[in-house]
Amino acid sequence: xxxxxxxxxxxxxxxxxSPGCCIYCNNHSENLTDEHVIPYALGAHxxxxxxxxxxxxxxxxxxxxxxxxxxxLGTFRAKFGAPSRTKPKDRPSEMRITFTEIDKHGQQLRDLxxxxxxxxxxxxxxxxxxxxxxxxxxxxxxxxxxxxxLWDTGDRAAIDSICQEVGRDKGAKFVKAQIGSIxxxxxxxxxxxxxxxxxxxxxxLDKFKPFLQDIILNRTQEIEKYVGDTSSxxxxxxxxKCDDEAKGWFxxxxxxxxxxxxxxxxxxxxxxxxxxxxxVHCVVVGDVGVNVG
Ligand SMILES: [Zn+2]
Numbered sequence: 001x002x003x004x005x006x007x008x009x010x011x012x013x014x015x016x017x018s019p020g021c022c023i024y025c026n027n028h029s030e031n032l033t034d035e036h037v038i039p040y041a042l043g044a045h046x047x048x049x050x051x052x053x054x055x056x057x058x059x060x061x062x063x064x065x066x067x068x069x070x071x072x073l074g075t076f077r078a079k080f081g082a083p084s085r086t087k088p089k090d091r092p093s094e095m096r097i098t099f100t101e102i103d104k105h106g107q108q109l110r111d112l113x114x115x116x117x118x119x120x121x122x123x124x125x126x127x128x129x130x131x132x133x134x135x136x137x138x139x140x141x142x143x144x145x146x147x148x149x150l151w152d153t154g155d156r157a158a159i160d161s162i163c164q165e166v167g168r169d170k171g172a173k174f175v176k177a178q179i180g181s182i183x184x185x186x187x188x189x190x191x192x193x194x195x196x197x198x199x200x201x202x203x204x205l206d207k208f209k210p211f212l213q214d215i216i217l218n219r220t221q222e223i224e225k226y227v228g229d230t231s232s233x234x235x236x237x238x239x240x241k242c243d244d245e246a247k248g249w250f251x252x253x254x255x256x257x258x259x260x261x262x263x264x265x266x267x268x269x270x271x272x273x274x275x276x277x278x279x280v281h282c283v284v285v286g287d288v289g290v291n292v293g
Contacts (some may be wrong), residue, residue, distance in 0.1 A: 018051035019205040023197060024061070024216050026205075029054040037197040041069045041077060042249045042272070047201050060217055061193055064186035072182050073272075076126050079119050093235060095122035097162065097179050101172035113171050115162070123162070125154030125179045128272060129187050130272050130279040134228040137262070147224065152184060153249040153276050188227045192216050194252070195227075195268035195283035202254045208286035230269065256288065266289050 023035065032051035044140040053061070069077070078092045078172045099112035131148030132141040163175040192212045199208065215227070251271045257263065266285040272278055 010020055014047045014201070016047070016049040016052075016201045018049065019200065020051075021205075022054035022057055023049065023052045023200045023205055024057040024193075024213055025054060026213075027054055027056075029056075031055050033058060037194065037201050038250055038252065039065065039069055039194075041073075046229055047198070049197065049201055050141070050248050052197075052200070057217060064183075064189050065193070067183060067186045068190045072127060072180060072187065075119065075122070075180060076124065076273075079122065079124055083106060091127075092119060094118050095125075095179065097159075097177050099163065099166045099170075100176045100178070101167075102174045102176050104174060106176075109172075112166055112172060112175065115166070117162070123155035123158035125152065125159070126273060126276060126278070127152045127180045127182045129182060129184050131188070131224065131228040131281070133230060134267075134282060134284045135225045136284055148184065148229070150278055153278070154179070186222070188223045189215055191219070191270055191281050191283055192223070192227050198252055199254060199266050199285040203266070203288075208288045210286045211282070211284060228282055229279045230282045235248055 003018050015034075018032065022032060031054065033053050033055075035049045035052040037047040037049065075092050075095045079095075094116045096114055096116050098114040101109040101112055103109055128151045129148055130151040132145055133139045135141075160181070163177050165174040169174065192215045196210060196212045198218060200240055211226050215223050249272065251269075251274050253269045255267045255269065257265070257267070264287050265286060268283045270281045272282065
């Protein structure tokens with residue numbers, strides 16, 4: 001078993017030498033740029049691969065990476081002071097919360113508009129996605145959970161009190177708040193991209209047969225085959241031990257399990273903001289054939 005936990009608080013930056021081609025499409029382009037395995041916005045310069053991404057792939061990846069880092073995680077990052085290349089004036093300074101009146105069964109009744117709250121006074125809030133295990137494992141999945149569901153956490157008491165205030169102002173009994181947005185598709189593709197780049201950094205591009213390039217480059221909708229979680233089940237072979245002491249923004253670990261049930265598979269586990277007991281994502285990056293590794 002080969003595993004590495006990257007706790008970003010005490011990690012020395014690593015720069016991997018160029019594989020000589022784009023790690024996402026394998027093209028030997030002349031215009032390759034350095035690839036940050038873990039985005040600057042979540043860990044500064046932690047691991048990068050020199051000359052590893054072509055212009056075409058970068059344009060595809062950037063679309064969903066920006067969506068995840070700005071729209072999904074932007075206000076949380078700003079509130080907790082994550083590194084940012086964005087000029088201070090362009091960073092979010094407030095949190096936008098949208099309100100809906102609901103009945104006691106949770107059915108939507110009417111739109112109550114939105115409020116912008118200065119970031120310093122805004123409740124903290126994280127929105128992620130939780131999924132069943134990658135479908136390639138063939139494990140049972142609860143009906144209705146095949147695509148997973150939104151996972152969030154935050155300062156519930158503060159959010160409730162804002163909802164009550166809106167309810168009083170608008171004459172609504174039950175008010176639901178929506179903070180931030182998440183696109184499952186973009187978030188899971190971004191996990192795939194991050195896991196693939198991490199495996200390349202740890203093993204080398206020629207050491208495994210990659211499964212994820214079609215997902216990363218938006219060429220398939222079949223994301224759940226390889227991208228899922230471990231937190232919703234207890235399968236011994238793919239369980240990721242959550243480190244209760246884990247802090248920081250990002251934990252990532254690569255596991256090879258040559259004697260286990262999933263022999264030959266390269267698994268990468270990713271957990272964002274581990275101290276909030278967030279879902280542990282499990283990404284099946286590829287296959288180490290008999291002649292490699
Ligand atoms: Zn490429």
